[in-house]
Amino acid sequence: MEILLPFMIGILFAVGLYFMLHRHLFKLILGLILFGLATNLFLFVVGGITRSSIAIIPETEEVATEPYADPVPQALLLTAIVIGFGIQAFAIVLVRRVYQTLKSNNLDELNSTDKT
Amino acid sequence: MRTVIFATAIRILTPLFLLFSLYILFRGHNNPGGGFIGGLIGSIAFIFHTLARGPKDTVDTFLSLTLRIADRMPGQSRPAYLSQMLKANLVGRKKELPDQWRQHSLRLRPLFLIALGLLIAVSSGTFSFFRGEPYMTAWWPDTHLPVLASLGTPLLFDTGIYLLVLGMVLKMVFTMSRD
């Protein structure tokens, strides 16, 4: 599976980016979420995945018994997922607010602040 | 969605969910779980409740406490007054109130939960300063409680996270569903 997952992640990245490049606000949000998902999976896979036991020390032991999954990427990933959730939630609300205020879901129409 | 069955089920399930989330919180140090997951499970309980019955009902049911207060009658002794107050607040809540009673509502705001959670989490690390150790150095006093196994500052930290996550999700959902 180590060899298949990178392809899936790549495709996730590509689809996510493709949606982010769309001018539709809703697609932008989908893109952000997919991109975030791809990033998380990337972090997970790049840390090395194994089918070995989970990183929990059994009741009978005092130290973890080899082999066990590297807990560091998992911890980082957990943090990243939660942070990503906070930002995605904000972004979703922002999009809704933009739609509400500017009455447009077309990103190409949102370029008044750049005008010189 | 707001069928009777669902609403009733939610009413029963929500406290169960909350209890379960607390369980997840406290087992997290040794088993899968922890503050985040606990907090999220707890908040999902509230979310279903909100979806089913609206944010106002959720707040009224879980997050606010209505106190019933009456002025002390002239000549009424203090213990008698207190017992009357307790009785009115604890026992006969359904009953209509006589005129001289006032209702005083205490609400637990999600924002307060967020602040409290953050405060607990941050402060759990500061204890170590008093012992001359770096910030967030864990401190495990020698206590063995039945459910929680052992108690330490990391657990306090996790509790802070739990509260914060709960508060954050509630805040978001209440804001959105009222919008």
Added chain:
Amino acid sequence: MLFALLAGFMLSFLAPVLHRLLGKLLVVPMVLFPLALFAYFCTQLPGVLAGNVLLQGYAWAPSLGINLQFRLDGLGLLFALLVSGFGALVMLYTKGYLGESPLLGRFYLYLTLFMTAMLGVVLSDNLFCLFIFWELTSITSFLLIGFDSDKEEARTSAWQALLVTGAGGLALMGGLILLNLATGSYTFSALLNGEKFMATHPLYLPATLLLLLACFTKSAQFPFHFWLPNAMAAPTPVSAYLHSATMVKAGIYLLARLGPVLGGTEVWQMVLLMVGTATTLLGALLALQYTDLKAVLAYTTISALGLMVSLTGIDTPLALKALLVFLLAHALYKGTLFMVVGAIDHSTGTRDAQMLRGLGPHLKLLAAAATLAGLSMAGILPFFGFVGKELLYEATLHSPRLTWWAFGGAFVSGLAFVAVASLLSYGIFWHKASVSTPVKHAPSFSLYLPPLLLGLLGLLLGLSPSSLAAPLLEQAFQVIASTTTELHLALWHGFTTIFVLSLVTVSLGVLLYFLLPRLQQLPITYQRLYQNGPNKLYHLTFKGFLKGAKAFTRRVQGGYLRNYMVTIVLFFCCLLVFVLWRDAPAIDLSQRVHLLQEVRLYELVLWVLVMAALLYLLNTRSRLTSIVVMGLVGYSAALFYILFGAPDVAATQLLIETLTVVIFVLLLHKLPAFTYLSHQYRKYKFVFVSVLFGSLMTYVLLLVQEHAVTSELQQFYGKASYLQAHGRNIVNVILVDFRGFDTLGEITVLAVAALGIFALLRLNPEKGGKR
């Protein structure tokens, strides 16, 4: 010297306050201060005349070699006396010229600030110290030219002057840095005492050219001369002080200072001679074209500055001698004439030569001053200007290079000077006219005293050149020529060729004066030359730059988010491809093919499911379906986490996916239906970028997987988790203990997100203020 300068800065910033306190009496301290400085420098005279060099230094930024180091030698003292003495007169003159203005305090602020800065320029020993004061003179000049800020002309001229001299200032900075890097010295003293900066040094040419550029812009040399005539938008005291007597001579001063260090090479001599003479000719020719007296004076100033530059370029002791004498003479008469013109302007309301006639009887004292200065300018016998001109002719005739070119310039400008001097001293005062220009009010005492004094000084120096001016000039001469040849100054050299040339000049010049009206009425070729000259070029550049900048910015910052994204992603991809191509070994998938056999069926099913979901997502137009399918992908990711030993992550992902769906439902289901928008145009470009990005990520992931190392963190956490941190779930222990600090940051993010969402949804624009 530092204290003198500091006092100047202090006084200048006090000027507006003093103006409020003293009213018109403000002039008293403002005049007394330069006078005190003048007196101070006079007390230094004996020492300097004896050949001493006064050095003072105060540490400022020693690590960069920038210190407040001052050096008072002959050249510096000459300029310092000029600046402070002239300063006192101009301060007095200002009172008469601008006495009623409510902004008088501010004017004195700028003027005193300028004077102090100019003193700083001529007294600095440290190269960068000089640079600092140099820039300060540009800034004060900007503020003074734009003093009448209501007028558009004043604003544009000020801006032009600042940009041109500012560009020169940057060239100076570059040049000084190069000079410093090449020689290692930070002060003029060190440069003079050290080895000569050889022309063979690789940095010689760039350093010299940059420094020359700086001097040329400051001293209004062709093709940078155009700012000076425009700068005449300034009030006249400014024109007299900054733009004829002092600031424009800063370039000449620097050239003279650097002569011993950089001079003597072919580049130096040729560039200076060519540019100087071109400027001389141009100034002389254009001076005859104008009827605005200030413009006329401005162009003669340019011409004179050109002469000075050529003299520096000739680089013989004789030329340097001529330079000093001419410089002094020019400062005296040109300042006078400016002040006279200002006074006329003030009392008649015009300064057009064609309108001014027969003023002599009404303005006798002014006329006297103008005549004195005019005679000196024309180079008539007993005046100091005559001494200057004699030396000038002699030096140009003995130029080692381009002799006729240099002499021609000097001769033509001599003619023009005579003509202009006749116009100013004779034409507007004594020329018989049927109706003389009405004089609205007589100039006050402070308007005619300063020019009269200066004019008289010109005569005085001329009458006895050897005793009054020579000693100081000699000291200055020794600084710039770095020889010990004596400097003889005499009024009468005998009946030589030079004298004959002088005579010819004067007579031809007078003839030219009578032709002037005709010349002025012929706005033909020369005017066109002027119009298509550098001034036009400047404005074209200016407008073109603005236009270009606008067009360019519109292209770059077009407002289309996806273009921004495409640029960034493409940039990232290019970098990554380059690095991969350069550094990374190729990945060898063949060794890992066998891993495919270990893939279990349910994993494969999940994988295919995700792919199908993505494919479906790309094609669906329904919002609700999209949300559901998104959720599906998220849950699949959670399943992957669980399959590879990360239950905590999986649980979190699961819950968060649920929450996201809930948020979507809460927020988006109430909105009116979104209109469908296609990708519309250039779809393939976006497909290409996306696919490129995705495949690069895959490549990196495969590559890194191949080279992954086992971390010592894993081992440490495995050992310490239970024993030291009392927890069996290592991931959770990392989150709340080992790396609890991350979690602290993370919950902060959550708290802020909640706050932000709350504010975003509740705070309406109507409620919020505009700013």
Added chain:
Amino acid sequence: MHPNLLLLLPLLIPLYGAIACLLCWRWIKLQTAVTAASQLAWTAAAGMLLYHVLGQGVLATQIGNWPAPFGITLVADIFGALMVLTGTVTGLAVFLFSLPGLDRARKRYGYYPLLLFLQMGVSGVCLTGDIFNLYVWFEVLLICCFALLSLGSTRGQLEGAIKYVTINFLASGLLLTGVGVLYSLFGALNLAALAQMVQEANHPNLSLLPIAGVFFIVGFGIKAAVFPMFFWLPASYHTPPIAVSAFIGGLITKVGIYTLVRLFTTVFVVSLSFALPLFLVLAGLTMVIGVIGAAAQIDFRKILSFHIISQIGYMLMGLALYTPLALAGTIFFTLHNVLVKTNLFLISGVVAQAEGTFALKKLGGLYLRRPFLALLFFLSALSLAGIPPLSGFWGKLMLAKAGFASGNYLIAGTSLAVSLVTLFSMTKIWNEVFWKKKKKPAPPVKKTSTDVLRQRLLYLPVIFLMLFILLMGLYAAPVLMLAETAAAQLLHSETYIKAVLK
């Protein structure tokens, strides 16, 4: 004071302040008082930190008492401490400005706690010694910026925020993947530990380090608004109220530069052969394009926004030259720029509060009506353009000299030329806002005494920052000395490594 506490205070003070603000959400006056106290305490803590760092060298503390590569380290060297101190000073000024200068509605919806959270993030980024922790603090900065930029939800703000959010989200994603790549290749997250591996130069994966480097160059390049990744900045920085854009515009992009400097002097030292020429080119382009963009603008705040980009180029140039003088120049320039840029934004705010607009066309005549403001602007503007002896000059001089000395004539020349265009833009503002007569003089509005007082109060932060700017310019030697020592410390990462790994 012990480093355990010393390093934590700059983080904990704003955090506790923010919590206190949340707890007294309804009572704005109380929030104001809490914020004021936090600002002062934060400044004091940063000052103490710098003092101790100067006295005792690099300070480090291990969070949770876990030894260095395993736990998270907080570490302060001179550069870091200086950045925090500059942040506190600007924070104080911006806070002072927001007292009279920000509307009540925004204060009621969490301006103060957001500002404090943001400041905590700044401290975190500047003091952390762990790459993932760095990412986390950057996310804190990011979400605070999101919230502050969109606080008020005006049309412009929302439009700007959408672009800001999307592009910065991309940056965060790249950073996170970069951390993953780094961890996978080297198995460490601690900066000092990574630096040590790089220095010992026997790690098998050293040749792959530049791959991780690319992720960080682009990630932090976006955060620092380096060409060609700056687009989000001109789209969004001018949209929020001045009390927000002054702090964000003044400080946050410089934090990105700070991080680039930190990473490329510790971890990515081996990938310099690839990164430095790239930085050099990017620096030149950033400078030029930023300044051209600024020249095209006709809005006070937009000019300032574009100039941020241009000056980021200068800072990057110092890093690209990589000599002690150049790095010292970058440090000095960064400090100077934070102060001056914030001050200019604040001045634009004062102008807008008085005149009601930022458009150059509609402004005018302030030279006569508000001479003191004109003076303040003139000094700040000249300082930005690098006119001596103001603060900008020293940074420019150091950078240009370093450029010439290392033989990079083109970049040094570009930096000088760009400063001329900066002067052009600044004098354009001067001409239009101060010198020019106002086209339509506004009808005289009767001002109440509180209005007058409010406008007077707005000057206070400007003067406060001006003092620092003047001090940095006229009494430059101590700051120069600091910058040089800081640069020397950066280039000798052994001291940093030793302090962390003990």
